[in-house]
Amino acid sequence: MFGLIGHSTSFEAARRKASELGFDHIAEGDLDVWCSAPPQLVETFDVTSPTGTTITGAYIDSCFVPEMLSRFKTARRKVLNAMELAQKKGISITALGGFTSIIFENFNLLQHQHVRSTTLEWERFTTGNxxxxxxxxxxxxxxxxxxxxxxxxxxxxxxxxxxxxxxxxxxxxxxxxxxxxxxxxxxxxxxxxxxxxxxxxxxxxxxxxxxxxxxxxxxxxxxxxxxxxxxxxxxxxxxxxxxxxxxxxxxxxxxxxxxxLKGGIVEFSTDIGWTMMEIAEMEKPQRQMFACFAEAMLLEFEACHTNFSWGRNNITLEKMDFIGAASQRHGFSTLxxxxxxxxxxx
Known part of the structure; x- marks a missing residue:
């Protein structure tokens, strides 16, 4: 199974989505309530490649919103807790999407491998960069x-x-x-x-x-x-x-x-039965997604369970060749x- 860790584009958008999902106790709370809200595994879904391979994915909302960026400890905790949830659910490879990747790099979360009783296994995660x-x-x-x-x-x-x-x-x-x-x-x-x-x-x-x-x-x-x-x-x-x-x-x-042109967005060859990309206001939310999310799918399709994108300035042309070929093979096209x-x- 692959995983995607994301978040809403704003506090108001997050509250609307929480209300739609039935999390009224969170939706009605102020920003302080959201700062203490745990990550949620919102949905699971299947994706089938043109090659015939079908994989299962899970979307985890970190309950982080951009308004929390000034709260260092909160932002750090949100990302680490979402990663812990992904690992506890047995997800093999999870992409850090949106600000979660930026927070991980800028706040050097590699120093915080232990989350409560869980030791995060870095090979289970990729930035998708x-x-x-x-x-x-x-x-x-x-x-x-x-x-x-x-x-x-x-x-x-x-x-x-x-x-x-x-x-x-x-x-x-x-x-x-x-x-x-x-x-x-x-x-x-x-x-x-x-x-x-x-x-x-x-x-x-x-x-x-x-x-x-x-x-x-x-x-x-x-x-x-x-x-x-x-x-x-x-x-x-x-x-x-x-x-x-x-x-x-x-x-x-x-x-x-x-x-x-909106950069770093791809479109899949068929509809995907998810709701997560409605949060990101994609033009075609059933098919379009951030390329970082698609990287987790590609690694799962290729059975390449490793932190493919990790650290800073480690991206090689050879890695770009590999992921680009996989992207085309499994039905993704650039926006x-x-x-x-x-x-x-x-």
């Missing part, structure tokens, strides 16, 4: 040409370039796609210099410097709430891949000649620009 990085890279490769952008002549800005996903995307675009130039954007200078040396190229720029130059922008960093982007300063056409969470880039910059946009660009 390898599949996410492969999907975002493929979204660039597939969709840029649809807008008339020749990647061999294009400048691609990666915002959050030194993160786990961002650095993997940079490696892929540099070595496999052959983009003309990478524009590297991140907060800390030394990791940028290290990445530039590893890649053997790429220009280090501030966000303000990179945006007007970029034909494609891959956004894999958390977006400050106060950030404002003047769409008139962007190149036209410009493809922007919103790989952050929550995905709200389109509300800020989408306009004539600027095309925003691409709508046909109306493609027709207009043509």
């Amino acid at each position: 390898t599949h996410t990085a492969w999907v975002i890279s493929r979204q660039v490769e597939v969709n840029a040409p649809l807008l008339g952008i020749d990647l061999s002549k294009a400048r691609v800005a990666v915002v959050g370039a030194t993160g786990d996903i961002g650095s993997a995307v940079c490696r892929w675009l540099s070595q496999r796609t052959g983009v003309a130039e990478l524009l590297l954007v991140a907060r800390q200078q030394q990791p940028l210099l290290d990445l530039q040396q590893e890649l053997g190229g790429g220009r280090i720029l501030t966000l303000e410097e990179a945006l007007p130059e970029a034909d494609v922008v891959v956004w894999v960093a958390s977006m400050p709430r106060t950030l404002e982007i003047d769409a008139s300063t962007l190149r036209q056409p410009c493809l922007m891949i919103d790989g952050g969470y929550p995905k709200n880039l389109d509300a800020r910059v989408a306009g004539s000649g600027v095309h925003v 691409n620009l709508p046909t109306s946009v493609q027709a207009a660009a043509a």
